[in-house]
């Protein structure tokens with residue numbers, strides 16, 4: 001089987017253009033600063049470089065050399081820009097832009113020294129690809145998902161191909177005078193390039209899809225104000241933790257925490273101040289829990305904490321620590337320091353077969369009510385509750401977790 005370079009070249013150019021078109025289609029409706037637009041432009045520059053190289057017979061040599069090589073360098077800069085935009089970095093350093101000057105300079109000054117020109121240009125592209133790979137492998141960027149590995153693999157292939165080409169040119173293994181699409185030495189290069197352009201585009205699109213999915217999941221499961229699990233998520237977590245504790249015979253404790261007189265904060269300082277207080281209390285609570293504990297926003301100014309493998313005594317110690325921590329951390333709001341306290345209901349210890357997520361929450365909630373009745377800024381213990389069976393039959397995670405009763409307002 002022979003690799004017909006001219007046919008492969010045509011396929012490569014058409015596929016590049018097609019990819020650019022589909023990426024534009026996907027980016028349509030997004031702001032121009034979106035990473036997908038940068039990727040579409042990169043593919044257009046990539047295709048332009050192939051079109052220019054393909055027109056060798058029709059263009060003056062210098063135009064063909066400078067135009068084709070620079071367009072290729074531009075496409076790599078735009079790919080880097082797309083990756084950086086994806087990571088939320090807008091500005092590219094001057095070093096990243098340097099190839100846009102270097103490549104034409106090399107083509108002009110070394111127009112008559114084809115081997116040196118091919119070697120140096122290939123090394124500049126290797127440097128550019130290295131920068132893209134370094135950005136993709138940046139450990140400070142956790143948002144790439146698995147798509148990054150497709151990209152890194154494809155870019156690594158391109159990098160090796162360019163290195164092989166530079167070495168072959170150095171050792172006189174390829175004819176560097178003939179860069180036309182029909183040059184036999186370019187057949188494998190075009191085939192690898194074709195696989196690479198398909199893979200990097202697939203990888204980039206997959207990366208953006210993965211992130212969109214992650215964001216949707218977060219929107220569904222996270223409370224946007226505090227960043228904690230929302231009611232649905234913490235309800236799901238409690239249901240599965242109760243089942244595990246029953247299966248493994250472990251302790252499990254649950255805390256219901258409610259900010260005291262929160263309405264007064266809103267009334268005195270405004271809703272925005274109330275939001276800031278909510279965030280600050282959420283952070284104070286979360287930062288004092290262990291890694292295996294979970295906390296979520298259960299309602300307006302109410303939180304639910306799940307403490308797996310924790311006895312009642314342990315839960316009481318923690319609840320007291322949380323109460324003290326919130327009391328000791330007033331929220332700064334402009335010139336004001338808003339003092340906040342919380343009341344806590346605790347239901348903890350051994351789990352029986354009749355316990356459910358609902359019964360634990362109801363018990364902790366009853367204790368919370370007593371804490372409010374007893375003067376607030378205190379911790380109360382809840383007792384085992386057996387809820388009417390209608391409660392247990394309710395579907396898991398929906399309304400199973402009965403809303404904290406609204407007795408606070410009666411207090």
Ligand SMILES: Nc1nc2c(ncn2[C@@H]2O[C@H](COP(=O)(O)OP(=O)(O)OP(=O)(O)O)[C@@H](O)[C@H]2O)c(=O)[nH]1
Pocket residue numbers: 225258259260261262263264266270271272273274275278299300301372376408409411
């Ligand atoms: N700023 C802000 N306020 C909220 C939010 N969700 C609920 N609230 C407010 O929280 C207040 C809760 O008031 P109440 O249920 O009377 O409770 P409280 O004033 O804390 O009184 P006690 O719980 O009895 O100490 C109401 O004013 C709600 O409007 C929110 O996301 N942001």
